[in-house]
Amino acid sequence: xxxxxxxxxxxxxxxxxxxxxxxxxxxxxxxxxxxxxxxxxxxxxxxxxxxxxxxxxxxxxxxxxxxxxxxxxxxxxxxxxxxxxxxxxxxxxxxxxxxxxxxxxxxxxxxxxxxxxxxxxxxxxxxxxxxxxxxxxxxxxxxxxxxxxxxxxxxxxxxxxxxxxxxxxxxxxxxxxxxxxxxxxxxxxxxxxxxxxxxxxxxxxxxxxxxxxxxxxxxxxxxxxxxxxxxxxxxxxxxxxxxxxxxxxxxxxxxxxxxxxxxxxxxxxxxxxxxxxxxxxxxxxxxxxxxxxxxxxxxxxxxxxxxxxxxxxxxxxxxxxxxxxxxxxxxxxxxxxxxxxxxxxxxxxxxxxxxxxxx
Amino acid sequence: xxxxxxxxxxxxxxxxxxxxxxxxxxxxxxxxxxxxxxxxxxxxxxxxxxxxxxxxxxxxxxxxxxxxxxxxxxxxxxxxxxxxxxxxxxxxxxxxxxxxxxxxxxxxxxxxxxxxxxxxxxxxxxxxxxxxxxxxxxxxxxxxxxxxxxxxxxxxxxxxxxxxxxxxxxxxxxxxxxxxxxxxxxxxxxxxxxxxxxxxxxxxxxxxxxxxxxxxxxxxxxxxxxxxxxxxxxxxxxxxxxxxxxxxxxxxxxxxxxxxxxxxxxxxxxxxxxxxxxxxxxxxxxxxxxxxxxxxxxxxxxxxxxxxxxxxxxxxxxxxxxxxxxxxxxxxxxxxxxxxxxxxxxxxxxxxxxxxxxx
Numbered sequence: 101x102x103x104x105x106x107x108x109x110x111x112x113x114x115x116x117x118x119x120x121x122x123x124x125x126x127x128x129x130x131x132x133x134x135x136x137x138x139x140x141x142x143x144x145x146x147x148x149x150x151x152x153x154x155x156x157x158x159x160x161x162x163x164x165x166x167x168x169x170x171x172x173x174x175x176x177x178x179x180x181x182x183x184x185x186x187x188x189x190x191x192x193x194x195x196x197x198x199x200x201x202x203x204x205x206x207x208x209x210x211x212x213x214x215x216x217x218x219x220x221x222x223x224x225x226x227x228x229x230x231x232x233x234x235x236x237x238x239x240x241x242x243x244x245x246x247x248x249x250x251x252x253x254x255x256x257x258x259x260x261x262x263x264x265x266x267x268x269x270x271x272x273x274x275x276x277x278x279x280x281x282x283x284x285x286x287x288x289x290x291x292x293x294x295x296x297x298x299x300x301x302x303x304x305x306x307x308x309x310x311x312x313x314x315x316x317x318x319x320x321x322x323x324x325x326x327x328x329x330x331x332x333x334x335x336x337x338x339x340x341x342x343x344x345x346x347x348x349x350x351x352x353x354x355x356x357x358x359x360x361x362x363x364x365x366x367x368x369x370x371x372x373x374x375x376x377x378x379x380x381x382x383x384x385x386x387x388x389x390x391x392x393x394x395x396x397x398x399x400x401x402x403x404x405x406x407x408x409x410x411x412x413x414x415x416x417x418x419x420x421x422x423x424x425x426x427x428x429x430x431x432x433x434x435x436x437x438x439x440x441x442x443x444x445x446x447x448x449x450x451x452x453x454x455x456x457x458x459x
Numbered sequence: 460x461x462x463x464x465x466x467x468x469x470x471x472x473x474x475x476x477x478x479x480x481x482x483x484x485x486x487x488x489x490x491x492x493x494x495x496x497x498x499x500x501x502x503x504x505x506x507x508x509x510x511x512x513x514x515x516x517x518x519x520x521x522x523x524x525x526x527x528x529x530x531x532x533x534x535x536x537x538x539x540x541x542x543x544x545x546x547x548x549x550x551x552x553x554x555x556x557x558x559x560x561x562x563x564x565x566x567x568x569x570x571x572x573x574x575x576x577x578x579x580x581x582x583x584x585x586x587x588x589x590x591x592x593x594x595x596x597x598x599x600x601x602x603x604x605x606x607x608x609x610x611x612x613x614x615x616x617x618x619x620x621x622x623x624x625x626x627x628x629x630x631x632x633x634x635x636x637x638x639x640x641x642x643x644x645x646x647x648x649x650x651x652x653x654x655x656x657x658x659x660x661x662x663x664x665x666x667x668x669x670x671x672x673x674x675x676x677x678x679x680x681x682x683x684x685x686x687x688x689x690x691x692x693x694x695x696x697x698x699x700x701x702x703x704x705x706x707x708x709x710x711x712x713x714x715x716x717x718x719x720x721x722x723x724x725x726x727x728x729x730x731x732x733x734x735x736x737x738x739x740x741x742x743x744x745x746x747x748x749x750x751x752x753x754x755x756x757x758x759x760x761x762x763x764x765x766x767x768x769x770x771x772x773x774x775x776x777x778x779x780x781x782x783x784x785x786x787x788x789x790x791x792x793x794x795x796x797x798x799x800x801x802x803x804x805x806x807x808x809x810x811x812x813x814x815x816x817x818x
Contacts, residue, residue: 265794267756274760274768317732317754317790319771356714356733373676374715395676397626401633409633412678431676435624 105239116346118425124454125173130433159229181248187218205260227301234302245303249310250287251325292335314353330364372431389425464598475705483813484532489792518588540607546577564619586660593661604662608669609646610684651694673712689723731790748784
């Protein structure tokens with residue numbers, strides 16, 4: 101393992117740990133992506149999405165691209181949440197315009213009971229990318245590792261791809277909760293091992309994306325999604341070489357469950373734009389930092405409107421002080437159609453306005 | 460106007476008005492629909508969806524179909540929320556497998572400023588259907604009239620059809636709030652007139668479907684969706700011949716805003732399955748009745764599981780008493796793939812369990 105350069109900009113880590121910062125740090129979900137022409141160029145050279153994700157050189161290149169354009173306060177590993185079920189042998193493939201699919205979804209008891217935590221060697225390309233990115237970052241900003249949540253992975257694994265109503269996975273959940281718990285427990289073990297290996301490889305913070313937790317009913321969410329994220333939290337390495345590795349959890353559409361989410365042991369909770377940040381801050385108190393929550397569609401507005409909406413988000417959280425932390429982000433991944441100039445306007449607005457709020 | 464038969468089963472109306480009932484009444488969003496073979500047969504005879512919706516005989520036939528199969532406690536007019544923008548001249552059409560579209564969406568200032576409240580004569584087929592259904596119901600159960608919310612209609616009117624991210628309509632909202640308010644004010648006036656005409660024609664309760672309110676950011680929802688539903692509430696006839704006409708509002712994904720929604724003057728608030736009914740009941744107190752909130756996917760489980768999930772919803776609301784009302788429903792429209800036997804199991808479970816809870 102190489103020795104990494106010391107961190108020059110630790111604002112993001114400090115905010116996650118609710119320590120004072122000079123300004124509100126920001127990064128964007130899916131910040132390395134199709135809205136950037138340079139990303140599209142690399143993607144074309146790589147030949148396919150998985151060609152890009154499985155090659156550490158390409159993954160490093162696209163991870164760094166948004167940082168060269170914008171003064172973002174964190175990098176996030178370029179990868180896909182479906183690398184884990186792929187390593188479990190489900191056969192990930194992509195159909196142009198249709199999103200990811202699995203050749204062998206978990207449709208019956210036999211398939212479910214055959215599911216195993218994957219050999220992490222199959223995911224070595226991810227850990228290599230983490231180390232290479234960390235080296236090339238050279239301490240500019242921290243590197244975030246990530247995984248899908250046990251439930252969100254299960255959605256794709258049972259449905260065999262994206263879904264509008266989650267009919268297959270929820271039918272299994274209601275009819276055969278035993279099978280669903282078996283998948284989720286396997287996923288939780290795999291996700292924890294996967295994130296720990298990313299931390300070993302150099303990730304300085306980790307995030308769990310529970311993209312589809314918000315599709316679950318109250319009560320069911322707590323039992324089938326939150327519980328397994330809590331299990332991951334318990335199994336996670338939270339320190340490396342004496343340095344805290346903060347963990348962020350994000351359930352899209354999970355605003356109603358914030359109080360419970362804040363109790364699973366994460367350092368920060370991601371929020372989508374339906375949540376009032378000020379109320380959320382009052383509710384969580386000093387338990388966790390908060391991350392979010394601009395509507396990504398605001399980036400289609402003109403620069404004055406973007407600035408006004410950024411200010412609303414910052415004002416809604418209020419003046420940070422010791423013991424509360426805010427990381428600015430979108431409430432969902434950035435749209436592929438976003439004009440890059442809008443991102444520049446947002447980044448400037450977040451830094452300028454949040455600096456002024458601290459004066 | 461004919462004189463209608465007196466109501467034999469008023470359980471639904473009583474629950475909306477928070478009066479004591481012998482059991483918890485239920486109906487289903489989209490209860491007249493594609494999951495019923497008899498609906499598909501009528502739809503085929505009608506030739507098209509709009510052929511069905513615009514013909515009062517067909518609309519009456521399909522509205523009554525689910526009541527002949529299941530002991531539902533209310534009928535809901537068979538129609539579509541997009542009849543109103545169609546009457547405004549936007550040119551509604553349907554593409555098989557793609558959902559509704561408009562030939563002339565509101566894409567620029569000129570189109571927006573030309574928008575007018577429609578001549579209600581263009582919607583006469585709806586009011587005729589209401590009266591005919593009411594006659595044929597002959598007092599069995601009450602008839603619900605409905606409309607889309609001003610914001611939800613605006614989504615379709617600006618996007619020109621369904622949307623994943625609401626990019627066009629939200630971009631207009633952020634860049635040209637003046638234009639968006641003009642659309643919403645026009646829609647609110649039209650929706651109120653449309654619902655009042657349904658009440659005149661015989662609707663005994665009305666519901667506003669705010670299907671896309673939950674896509675809005677906190678703060679924006681209150682200004683661009685809730686405010687205009689409140690305006691509709693103010694303009695609505697709430698009594699006819701001395702009988703109260705209850706109004707229900709439903710923002711899908713609006714659980715975080717329940718406190719504000721309960722204050723706009725509706726008799727009841729619809730909730731999706733992400734909301735804890737018990738907490739919701741405590742929050743709204745005696746301001747409104749609540750309607751919901753089973754996940755429609757539960758109807759793909761086996762009868763025992765359906766019964767167990769129905770019981771959870773009823774237990775979550777708790778024992779009704781004078782001053783609080785619960786109408787059982789799904790948290791979203793019933794899926795076209797639902798087995799009708801599942802609906803029968805759910806209806807029996809709701810009636811039996813809720814009767815026993817009152818002993």
